[in-house]
Amino acid sequence: MRVCLVRTPFFKLLGIKKVHFPLSIGYLASYLEKGGHNVSFVDGEAIDYNLYRGLLYRSPINEIVVYADPYFIQRKINVVTKIMQDRNANVWNILIKKISETKPDVVGISCYTVDMTAASVLAGRIKKDLGNIPVVLGGIHPTSDPQGTLEGIEGADYVVVGEGEESFLALINNIDKKGRLDFPVKGILARGRNYFEPRPLIEDLDSIPFPRRDFYDKSNYIFGAALLTSRGCVFECTFCASHLTWTRKVRYRSVANVIEELKVLKAKFDVKRIRILDDTFVLNKKWILEFCDALKKNNLKFTFNCSGRINTVDEELLRVLSGSGFDSIAFGVESGSPRIIHSIKKNIDVSRVTDIIKMANRFKFDTTSFYMTGHPGETLEDIRMSEELFKKSMSKRGELSMLIPYLKTGVGNEAEKKGFKFKIKDCYKFFHARNRVLFNMTKLSDREFLAEHRRFEKIIKRRNYKTAFKKLLKLALKYCL
Numbered sequence: 001m002r003v004c005l006v007r008t009p010f011f012k013l014l015g016i017k018k019v020h021f022p023l024s025i026g027y028l029a030s031y032l033e034k035g036g037h038n039v040s041f042v043d044g045e046a047i048d049y050n051l052y053r054g055l056l057y058r059s060p061i062n063e064i065v066v067y068a069d070p071y072f073i074q075r076k077i078n079v080v081t082k083i084m085q086d087r088n089a090n091v092w093n094i095l096i097k098k099i100s101e102t103k104p105d106v107v108g109i110s111c112y113t114v115d116m117t118a119a120s121v122l123a124g125r126i127k128k129d130l131g132n133i134p135v136v137l138g139g140i141h142p143t144s145d146p147q148g149t150l151e152g153i154e155g156a157d158y159v160v161v162g163e164g165e166e167s168f169l170a171l172i173n174n175i176d177k178k179g180r181l182d183f184p185v186k187g188i189l190a191r192g193r194n195y196f197e198p199r200p201l202i203e204d205l206d207s208i209p210f211p212r213r214d215f216y217d218k219s220n221y222i223f224g225a226a227l228l229t230s231r232g233c234v235f236e237c238t239f240c241a242s243h244l245t246w247t248r249k250v251r252y253r254s255v256a257n258v259i260e261e262l263k264v265l266k267a268k269f270d271v272k273r274i275r276i277l278d279d280t281f282v283l284n285k286k287w288i289l290e291f292c293d294a295l296k297k298n299n300l301k302f303t304f305n306c307s308g309r310i311n312t313v314d315e316e317l318l319r320v321l322s323g324s325g326f327d328s329i330a331f332g333v334e335s336g337s338p339r340i341i342h343s344i345k346k347n348i349d350v351s352r353v354t355d356i357i358k359m360a361n362r363f364k365f366d367t368t369s370f371y372m373t374g375h376p377g378e379t380l381e382d383i384r385m386s387e388e389l390f391k392k393s394m395s396k397r398g399e400l401s402m403l404i405p406y407l408k409t410g411v412g413n414e415a416e417k418k419g420f421k422f423k424i425k426d427c428y429k430f431f432h433a434r435n436r437v438l439f440n441m442t443k444l445s446d447r448e449f450l451a452e453h454r455r456f457e458k459i460i461k462r463r464n465y466k467t468a469f470k471k472l473l474k475l476a477l478k479y480c481l
């Protein structure tokens with residue numbers, strides 16, 4: 001069968017030029033191809049829709065700063081609203097044309113929550129313009145709400161729930177040319193059927209072929225290649241949706257298998273920088289030490305970035321990582337208030353944040369800290385504690401998100417009880433770098449909450465600019481001397 005995989009546009013509609021290449025698509029493509037199918041990819045994030053012109057769009061600042069800058073993003077939201085409300089907007093025409101050129105038997109769309117509005121418009125247009133081609137939705141949002149997805153998106157025929165490789169292949173192998181499936185397939189919810197049986201996770205991650213990476217033009221994507229060494233996370237942060245796809249059991253690839261993929265990335269794609277996307281890369285010290293040793297033995301020289309965790313890194317780990325090419329590490333701190341940390345089940349020791357980040361700075365890591373505002377029950381004092389911790393910890397960069405209560409997460413369940421109504425037509429507004437309140441679960445009024453959020457945002461922005469300036473200065477000196 002000819003399968004067309006699609007990523008809907010999100011960052012591109014906000015005027016952001018370069019995005020990450022999605023590993024989900026890479027993995028699904030190689031798995032389906034191994035199963036004998038022909039796969040193409042239409043990346044809605046890699047098309048220039050000519051939405052914005054002028055200095056702002058072209059300026060390099062667009063790629064560096066705007067990425068997480070709520071002020072730039074919020075200014076563009078009216079443009080995005082128009083596109084989402086107009087099924088005949090040029091963005092959809094362009095996407096339909098690209099999809100139709102691949103002559104698909106089946107279309108698969110990958111969706112986070114924020115992509116659901118676009119997925120809904122696109123699925124409708126596929127049915128209208130391309131005939132009755134089966135449309136399959138997968139990814140974190142359809143996984144968290146398979147019934148709601150089929151009810152809310154008329155053009156969707158199937159939802160793949162959870163890990164996609166095996167279920168999607170089984171679906172494609174079993175639907176006939178008219179897109180009908182006569183018997184249930186594990187992991188698939190089909191329109192008009194109430195029967196659903198979950199599919200067990202793939203036990204041996206080494207059995208999955210490396211993600212396909214050859215169908216993209218490098219100039220559309222952020223520098224470096226994404227890599228996944230494990231799937232899953234043991235922690236229970238109440239705002240996080242990861243467990244809905246991966247559960248709370250962590251599965252690891254073998255070190256040898258990851259080294260093999262790195263060799264391919266070097267030889268075939270001349271990759272120099274690797275972005276490790278694992279939920280909690282630093283969880284398994286033994287695996288990391290073995291991995292860093294193998295990098296040396298195989299003389300593999302890359303630079304890496306990864307996520308850290310305050311309570312699972314120590315001096316030895318940071319030293320080894322820094323000696324193996326890791327130069328950038330991001331810590332999810334989320335709050336400086338021990339009371340909030342406890343209530344969101346973040347399970348970190350706030351009193352260690354400063355020491356660990358300073359230690360990482362000493363090893364010359366580019367340190368980033370992720371914070372959030374909008375935690376349930378958060379007070380002004382709690383937000384001020386976060387600001388103080390960020391300032392004290394000397395993290396070189398920060399990123400501030402306003403909490404979004406995703407479906408089927410602890411916070412999402414709490415928000416629903418408090419009256420938060422989830423609508424697919426509004427999903428495109430559910431991004432984190434925002435300067436408008438979406439749903440207020442704090443102890444503050446909307447006005448107070450927004451003012452505090454903006455105050456914190458300013459502190460973080462100042463630090464980010466300072467770090468960027470220092471970097472540029474260093475670079476300039478390097479080239480001038």
Ligand code: B12
Pocket residue numbers: 010011020021022023024025027028107108109110111112113114115136137138139140141144160162163164165168228239240241242245246277278279406407430431432433
């Ligand atoms: C890396 C990452 C990013 C990166 C890169 C994203 C990218 N597009 O490549 C960046 C930083 C850009 C990012 C941005 C955002 N992210 Co993010 N991100 C992640 C992270 C850590 C890993 C994602 C990943 O690549 N996983 C590896 C691949 C292989 O897994 P996968 O994508 O889930 O795909 C598998 C299945 O879902 C399924 N599948 C997926 N698509 C499809 C399609 C079909 C047809 C089928 C059949 C199956 C299928 O099969 C795949 C293989 O098994 C996850 C956490 C997590 N554990 O999932 C959060 C996560 C997905 N992100 C999240 C969020 C909220 C965002 C943002 C909205 C934040 C924001 N800026 O406001 C944006 C939106 C970006 C967008 N629309 O592209 C949330 C999503 C929650 C939700 N309900 O939507 C997550 C789950 C984190 C969390 N804490 O809850 N993110």
Ligand code: SF4
Pocket residue numbers: 233234235236237240241242279280332
């Ligand atoms: S540590 Fe990260 S991935 Fe794990 S539950 Fe918390 S936020 Fe989610």
